[in-house]
Amino acid sequence: MGSEIWIVALLLSQALILPIAQAAEPHTERISGSAGDVLEDDPVGRLKVFVYNLPRKYNKKMVDKDSRCLTHMFATEIFMHRFLLSSAVRTLDPEEADWFYTPVYTTCDLTPGGHPLPFKSPRIMRSAIQYVAMNWPYWNRTDGADHFFVTPHDFGACFHYQEETAIQRGILHLLKRATLVQTFGQRNHVCLKEGSITVPPYAPPQKMQAHLVSPSTPRSIFVYFRGLFYDVNNDPEGGYYARGARASVWENFKSNPLFDISTDHPPTYYEDMQRSVFCLCPLGWAPWSPRLVEAVVFGCIPVIIADDIVLPFADAIPWEEIAVFVAEKDVPSLDTILTSIPAEVILRKQRLLANPSMKQAMLFPQPAQAGDAFHQILNGLARKLPHDKSVYLKPGEKVLNWTAGPIGDLKPW
């Protein structure tokens, strides 16, 4: 009885001390997510991760074959592996691990142009899972429910770049119970599993930091965007790419002096974003884009034009208060929407963006720093603990069907 009262008193005192200890800075605002100030949580001590030792052909050999995998926007999978190998949450004893990580790089098979081909990815993933299931007992113990995988490609574990084909394929059957860490997130979509952790795409942090300008440079551009509006190579008729939203932006606002939008590749791209108030982040072939990361790092308010999108770390970052969401059907009245936002709301959004923990949470720096995206992923995994009892299968029980899926996936790799 006495010890219980003592524990309750300890918890109460902690709850009182923590807000006092964190003083608010004068020109930034602290981000209070739905679960409290979770961006600053430290995952060390809250979970343990065991990293499987897979043969080189699943990871290192792929990077050696094409080192462009280290700089493109899907490099998350490689850097997550490197981070976990030297992290304090890593444990070499699988019996005490809460989560198991399989380091398989499924997005490293690149075309000469640098685009990842997803055609072998399902087979690579299957082969990796088979290896893990044969050499360690932990996969069969839960059928993968306490395992997590990083699948940063366009539509995550559906392993295709075309949305219709991805929907037809669905998420790889063997990953049915695992947790997926992916860039793609869209509500009510086949390729977004319940309980997935949405992460930002990889953007090189040093490159962005090298282009910082003084914060007293006046923001004189109202709306900024650089990128394609029509994809004439893959969508010659138009209407498919970006669900017509980007083309609509161009046709409605190409002659509007407030909108600095074009398909240029200027060398001052990062500097220009720091001189803008709003940065458009419309969907492309997939709803997410690295522009969100760039906008957050450079303090430009992101204007998200992607219906039903799930933004990174949505349970920790209150995106509604930071970004502006515009429905795709409302794109023709984008100028009315943006100019009708009161100035105080805009200043508040800029203060929230100026918070360094917000910028840090979007980046994957090497070596890892406190509060960065790696730590937010671990925080997300820690929030899912402890595992539900149903995770552990009874002896003899089998949930996964190892022969499900398209026949092409079953070919060994």
Add this chain to the structure above:
Amino acid sequence: MLSLVSISLHTFSCLLSLYLGFRFSRLFSFSPPTSSSHLNNFPPLPLSYSPPKPLINPLTSPPRPRPISGRHVISIRPWAHPNPTETLQAHRILSAVQSEQRRRHISPRLPSPPRKFLIVTPTYSRTFQAVYLSSLAHSLLILPYPVTWIVVEPRGSRNDTSAILARFPRLHVLRLSYPGSMPNTWAQRSRVESRMRLMALREIRDQQLDGIIVFADESNVHTMELFDEAQMVNWIASASVGILAHTGILEKDIEESESTNKQSSSLGFPVIGPACNSSGHFVGWRALDTSNYTGKIANFVGEEGLVVPNQFEWAGFVMNSRLVWEKAEGRPDWVRAFSVGGSVADETEIENPLDLVKDVSFVEPLGRCGKKVLLWWVRTEARLDSKFPTRWIIDKPLQITVPAKQTPWPELPPEIVIPTNPTPTRQSLTDKQHSKTGRSSRPRHRSRGKRKRESHMNSS
């Protein structure tokens, strides 16, 4: 029955693909051959395919339920142009954002309350005076500091300057009249301008005006940063000045001068101003090497050629007004007493602000120790014989109009066949022809007449 349906579906899609031709095949060319090809080699049709709709649909068409993936309508509003009220609101947002930026990043460094500025500008009546004086006036209006503008002009320029300054009632202007006129050569002009500035300094001394003196020449371009930095002046400071000596001369002359011009900094133009060493101490001045310019320098104002500044220009110097007062508390002894009375003998001593101090090393460098160029020195003038309307206003209709040599409409031959009895159905067409011929023939006749008259005038 089912096979018939499938055959007809296949023929329909075959014909459709023929109709679309190349584009249809391109659309599916990059989709990989599916391993489950129980179909024949015919490219598979997505089930949600619908015949091609018009690409651009105005919003007036009735809304249809949008499919999740597939072809979408690119919606464009009927009047896809900016709304002026919204544009104004956007500018209000921008100014709110920028004043917040200023408040957060610049204002903490500046003294509060802000110090007053005394801007000294010599001017005189000529073609470009209106351009330069009004642009400097606009710059001073934007400044978030209290400003007293001291404008010095020779006696004959009063009316022109008054007309320009009348458009800026919100500026506090102190006008001084200099006894003398502005000469025609650049060297003499700069000497007279120095004397005009000394006249302004005398006025500041006699009236004991308090503030920071900035020597702003009307043709120069000033950055707002110069004035922010000037707020922190103790006694006398200097900023780096970018010299744009090539304004007003032709492109081809610039190229040949640039190939020989080695002395310009890595920026491509010369900079004069304070120079610091790597540890941030003020060590000397960046000087202008005029050896590359010999032979191309313009002598007369408005002549084609380079206009180069003196070794030390007044522009770029910023002083505390107490430097020139008779008595000032706390004034250091390295300041020479400003005892210029008004006679010519006194005035020839002081040619640039550095003559006001005994020890040059006390000058404070502005703009990150002289690394930032805070103003641009430009001197471009029209030819001495160029004419301009008084106050740059043409309010009476012109008495003589001479059309340009190239008219936008084609020149018609003098003999045109104009139908006399136009039929009713072709009334509008021929009326147009009439008016066209009328328009084109009238000025031609007049021009011929005018040209004759003009040639008469020129010869007489």
